Amino acid sequence: ETxxxxxxxxxxxxxxxxxSLKCEQHLGHNAMYWYKQSAKKPLELMFVYSLEERVxxxxxxxxxxxxxxxxxxxxxxxxxxxxxxxxxYLCASSQDLEGxxxxxxxxxxxxxxxxx
Amino acid sequence: GQNIDxxxxxxxxxxxxxxxxxxxxxxxxxxxxxxxxxxxxxxTFLSYNxxxxxxxxGRFSSFLSRSKGYSYLLLKELQMKDSAxxxxxxxxSNYQLIWGAGTKLIIKP
Numbered sequence: 750e751t752x753x754x755x756x757x758x759x760x761x762x763x764x765x766x767x768x769s770l771k772c773e774q775h776l777g778h779n780a781m782y783w784y785k786q787s788a789k790k791p792l793e794l795m796f797v798y799s800l801e802e803r804v805x806x807x808x809x810x811x812x813x814x815x816x817x818x819x820x821x822x823x824x825x826x827x828x829x830x831x832x833x834x835x836x837x838y839l840c841a842s843s844q845d846l847e848g849x850x851x852x853x854x855x856x857x858x859x860x861x862x863x864x865x
Numbered sequence: 866g867q868n869i870d871x872x873x874x875x876x877x878x879x880x881x882x883x884x885x886x887x888x889x890x891x892x893x894x895x896x897x898x899x900x901x902x903x904x905x906x907x908x909t910f911l912s913y914n915x916x917x918x919x920x921x922x923g924r925f926s927s928f929l930s931r932s933k934g935y936s937y938l939l940l941k942e943l944q945m946k947d948s949a950x951x952x953x954x955x956x957x958s959n960y961q962l963i964w965g966a967g968t969k970l971i972i973k974p
Contacts, residue, residue: 753907791869792908792952792964805961839907846960853898854962856907 752776755840755857762830763865770825770860772840780846781823782854783815786837798823799846830864837861867891869965871953876971877943885938885951885968893958899927899938900952902967908952911938940970948972 753774762768774781783795797805798817812834814826823840841854868890877883889897896915900908914920914929914936926939938951950967957963 789873789966791966792954792962794961794964797961805959853910853913856909858907 753840753842753855753857755838755860757860758858759861759863761863761865762827764830764832766830767826767828769827770838770840770862772823772825772857774821774823774840774842774855774857776842776844776855778842778844778855779820780843780852781817781820782841782843783823783825784839784841786839786859792839796825797846804846827862830862832864835862835864867957867963869953869955869963871951871965871968873966874969874971876973877940879943879945879972879974881943882939882941883943883970885940885953885970887936887938887953887965889934889936889953889955889963889965891955891957891963893956894931895956895958895960897927897929897936898954898956898962899925899936900954901949902952903949911951943972945972945974 756771780799782797785793795809796815801817812829816824837859839859840857843852843854871887899911901911902908912927914927919928924941929936950969952967953965954962
């Protein structure tokens with residue numbers, strides 16, 4: 750158990766649906782991340798939050814909308830997605846943003862998203 | 866641009882040693898991470914290098930040469946449970962992690 754949970758684990762949605770992914774970390778960390786993982790591609794960083802403020806948005810389409818109501822919870826709201834958005838969506842947290850061995854990122858198990 | 870290169874797939878024999886290489890070109894350098902990811906599971910932290918040299922942790926070791934933009938992960942006494950993908954990631958000047966596509970390691974009996 751890594752201390753980062755994600756729900757749902759699997760999600761199938763149509764292109765006109767609206768759904769939300771939820772992430773919760775129980776580690777007392779200050780930074781949280783959303784990643785997209787597609788087969789045989791590098792992890793793509795989507796959003797970064799530090800102390801509940803968004804610090805990075807890597808040119809992600811507006812059909813993905815993050816929300817961080819507090820330092821323990823992170824949501825990814827989805828609407829009018831495309832089939833190419835089908836992927837594994839991973840949430841991660843770290844103590845802080847700065848890179849060091851003490852700021853390793855802890856990942857949740859991911860949500861496997863399929864867009865029909 | 867920023868780029869992390871690692872082999873797509875490697876095969877090794879149980880009990881043997883395998884070295885997984887990673888080369889990188891990034892804007893700035895704030896450490897290099899190795900993660901292990903079993904199929905269908907979350908990536909888990911293996912090692913972190915920020916200075917040149919070898920870091921040893923049990924059966925796993927990680928090496929870094931900043932001047933060459935190069936790292937490797939060395940796995941000794943391979944076990945079947947080591948079959949997984951191994952992800953190399955580099956912290957850039959903004960402390961964001963730039964990820965490689967991962968190396969799928971297949972262990973054969």
